[in-house]
Amino acid sequence: MRTIEWREDGTVITVNQLKLPNETEFLELRTCDDVAEAIKTMKIRGAPLLGAAAAYALALTAHHSKGKDKAALIRELEVAAEKLRKTRPTGVNLFWAVNRILGKAYTFNGDARETAAMIVEEAKKIADEDAAANRAIGRHGASLLEDGDTILTHCNAGALATVEYGTALGVVRAAVEQGKKISVIATETRPKLQGARLTTYELKRDGIPVKLISDTMVGYVMYKRMVNKVIVGADRIVQDAVINKIGTYQIAVLAKEHDIPFYVAAPKSTFDLTHTSAEVTIEERGPEEVLYIGIERIAPEGVAVLNPAFDITPLKYVTAIICEEGILYREDLSSLSRTAEKK
Amino acid sequence: MRTIEWREDGTVITVNQLKLPNETEFLELRTCDDVAEAIKTMKIRGAPLLGAAAAYALALTAHHSKGKDKAALIRELEVAAEKLRKTRPTGVNLFWAVNRILGKAYTFNGDARETAAMIVEEAKKIADEDAAANRAIGRHGASLLEDGDTILTHCNAGALATVEYGTALGVVRAAVEQGKKISVIATETRPKLQGARLTTYELKRDGIPVKLISDTMVGYVMYKRMVNKVIVGADRIVQDAVINKIGTYQIAVLAKEHDIPFYVAAPKSTFDLTHTSAEVTIEERGPEEVLYIGIERIAPEGVAVLNPAFDITPLKYVTAIICEEGILYREDLSSLSRTAEKK
Numbered sequence: 001m002r003t004i005e006w007r008e009d010g011t012v013i014t015v016n017q018l019k020l021p022n023e024t025e026f027l028e029l030r031t032c033d034d035v036a037e038a039i040k041t042m043k044i045r046g047a048p049l050l051g052a053a054a055a056y057a058l059a060l061t062a063h064h065s066k067g068k069d070k071a072a073l074i075r076e077l078e079v080a081a082e083k084l085r086k087t088r089p090t091g092v093n094l095f096w097a098v099n100r101i102l103g104k105a106y107t108f109n110g111d112a113r114e115t116a117a118m119i120v121e122e123a124k125k126i127a128d129e130d131a132a133a134n135r136a137i138g139r140h141g142a143s144l145l146e147d148g149d150t151i152l153t154h155c156n157a158g159a160l161a162t163v164e165y166g167t168a169l170g171v172v173r174a175a176v177e178q179g180k181k182i183s184v185i186a187t188e189t190r191p192k193l194q195g196a197r198l199t200t201y202e203l204k205r206d207g208i209p210v211k212l213i214s215d216t217m218v219g220y221v222m223y224k225r226m227v228n229k230v231i232v233g234a235d236r237i238v239q240d241a242v243i244n245k246i247g248t249y250q251i252a253v254l255a256k257e258h259d260i261p262f263y264v265a266a267p268k269s270t271f272d273l274t275h276t277s278a279e280v281t282i283e284e285r286g287p288e289e290v291l292y293i294g295i296e297r298i299a300p301e302g303v304a305v306l307n308p309a310f311d312i313t314p315l316k317y318v319t320a321i322i323c324e325e326g327i328l329y330r331e332d333l334s335s336l337s338r339t340a341e342k343k
Numbered sequence: 344m345r346t347i348e349w350r351e352d353g354t355v356i357t358v359n360q361l362k363l364p365n366e367t368e369f370l371e372l373r374t375c376d377d378v379a380e381a382i383k384t385m386k387i388r389g390a391p392l393l394g395a396a397a398a399y400a401l402a403l404t405a406h407h408s409k410g411k412d413k414a415a416l417i418r419e420l421e422v423a424a425e426k427l428r429k430t431r432p433t434g435v436n437l438f439w440a441v442n443r444i445l446g447k448a449y450t451f452n453g454d455a456r457e458t459a460a461m462i463v464e465e466a467k468k469i470a471d472e473d474a475a476a477n478r479a480i481g482r483h484g485a486s487l488l489e490d491g492d493t494i495l496t497h498c499n500a501g502a503l504a505t506v507e508y509g510t511a512l513g514v515v516r517a518a519v520e521q522g523k524k525i526s527v528i529a530t531e532t533r534p535k536l537q538g539a540r541l542t543t544y545e546l547k548r549d550g551i552p553v554k555l556i557s558d559t560m561v562g563y564v565m566y567k568r569m570v571n572k573v574i575v576g577a578d579r580i581v582q583d584a585v586i587n588k589i590g591t592y593q594i595a596v597l598a599k600e601h602d603i604p605f606y607v608a609a610p611k612s613t614f615d616l617t618h619t620s621a622e623v624t625i626e627e628r629g630p631e632e633v634l635y636i637g638i639e640r641i642a643p644e645g646v647a648v649l650n651p652a653f654d655i656t657p658l659k660y661v662t663a664i665i666c667e668e669g670i671l672y673r674e675d676l677s678s679l680s681r682t683a684e685k686k
Contacts, residue, residue, distance in 0.1 A: 190557035216590025247559025296637035
């Protein structure tokens with residue numbers, strides 16, 4: 001099944017990623033508030049998945065709307081959109097999906113009922129497009145991988161971070177489907193451990209060899225030439241940088257120091273080429289994520305904590321970006337940025 | 344009190360570092376086997392502390408020996424030495440202390456009882472010298488720190504890693520004692536979390552401001568110019584590299600990329616200048632350290648793991664080494680290496 005699905009009874013089904021891999025708990029989301037809560041608490045996460053989730057959240061609002069006319073529906077959607085925009089500030093796909101749905105709603109010719117139906121269809125289309133984009137990213141990216149490669153990846157840019165298949169892990173999957181022998185080194189990705197909990201889980205399920213390392217071991221495995229390429233996902237790609245899960249930047253610096261290619265795999269819904277990294281808010285999450293692992297407290301009472309959820313990787317550390325349209329090198333991205341700015 | 348102490352009833356007292364900061368459990372070690380077990384399981388850790396601990400382990404063997412003559416005592420000491428050498432292969436202070444005690448025992452003129460008494464005194468001397476070395480390291484290193492500096496440190500190179508005061512944290516303490524305002528950023532240091540559990544605990548107790556970060560956040564805090572200097576300890580300093588807790592190497596690479604000075608603070612008992620990094624065994628520890636945090640399993644069953652306990656930082660990333668004799672730059676170390684090789 002997909003990571004997120006619309007059911008015709010007007011609910012959205014997804015899996016609680018906080019409980020993986022020990023427990024597979026499905027979440028039945030009925031309202032935009034349900035979705036917003038799941039996003040904030042990271043029961044669902046992954047920039048492309050959050051795009052689809054936000055679209056479905058507006059679909060839930062529209063589908064269950066009791067607004068008498070289109071104007072009332074639009075007001076409800078605007079309130080819902082505002083709630084969604086306040087969940088997590090850094091990843092751009094959520095904002096992109098919200099704006100796309102709202103834009104369609106504003107310009108659509110039809111009454112409230114017809115508009116609601118259109119929004120549900122548009123949300124499904126966003127999800128379908130993400131699934132298709134991941135397959136295309138996989139196809140393009142697989143051409144970069146050689147038989148026998150070991151790929152280091154960070155966090156989870158897999159099926160669980162998207163509607164299905166995955167971005168960084170989609171590239172690995174596509175290469176494996178082509179018959180290449182690929183193995184993966186997954187960083188555990190503190191503080192939320194998405195690499196340990198989700199990436200190893202996905203890869204093991206698919207029978208792709210994976211080794212788990214602590215985040216402290218990245219330099220060592222590169223120094224020992226145990227890694228051929230790095231592939232990560234992205235939460236937002238701006239003119240000058242890739243913004244992704246905290247820890248990405250240091251892996252990129254290390255890859256450059258060891259002459260290891262550093263690839264970013266992301267759909268175009270992750271691109272935000274009218275902005276620069278200085279304009280992006282880096283989400284700072286609560287200290288308890290760093291201070292606790294599960295129920296285990298790892299530091300004394302009263303210790304101050306930093307907990308930025310993302311970091312900024314300047315493009316000079318990025319070998320190429322793999323999107324559904326192909327492989328983009330720095331010069332391609334500059335030209336895309338110029339085009340985006342003119343719009 | 345000191346981290347490790349000899350009691351005249353022939354026991355050694357130390358603290359179980361696995362239980363800090365939540366619980367202060369004192370360990371009463373009565374035999375060399377007790378000490379070896381505490382070292383293997385990391386109840387005690389930190390290269391300089393393990394030097395003192397190994398010396399005291401031989402002192403326990405000698406003190407409680409029932410050997411009839413010196414030859415019998417020597418045989419007991421050799422068996423004990425072999426047990427100690429098999430505990431942890433990477434840090435050199437343990438080997439250094441064992442060899443120093445054995446060397447003294449071989450050349451000492453006296454009967455079994457007198458030799459045993461000499462060994463106890465020599466072990467105490469090793470501990471006293473470590474305490475004095477740490478104070479001297481602090482004095483020398485403090486001259487490198489400026490009022491207002493924020494120091495990033497990794498793992499725990501504090502009082503708990505030594506007999507008292509600490510190496511890297513000794514430098515911080517000495518600067519604070521000089522009236523400089525210093526704050527610290529401590530990495531949590533997965534997998535064993537010595538930074539989260541021990542460094543924050545020591546610094547909080549001393550009233551030195553400390554912020555805890557996940558190991559993924561090092562690049563970010565450097566990118567944001569939140570760090571002025573890095574100071575770490577060492578488990579072994581060879582001709583071409585510093586060998587220290589896993590994660591040190593990547594911090595050194597990041598420091599260089601951000602033009603942040605990277606200092607190593609270690610007593611001369613950590614120096615092993617007749618060897619190169621290629622000749623050192625990097626201890627690979629069990630997978631459960633990565634797979635579990637406390638009782639919490641963080642990855643699915645059957646996932647493979649890498650768990651090197653140390654990494655290798657080539658000297659080109661090291662700004663200087665602070666030892667009890669002063670501040671050594673790369674050229675000083677080369678000249679020391681040449682002298683060591685000639686011996």
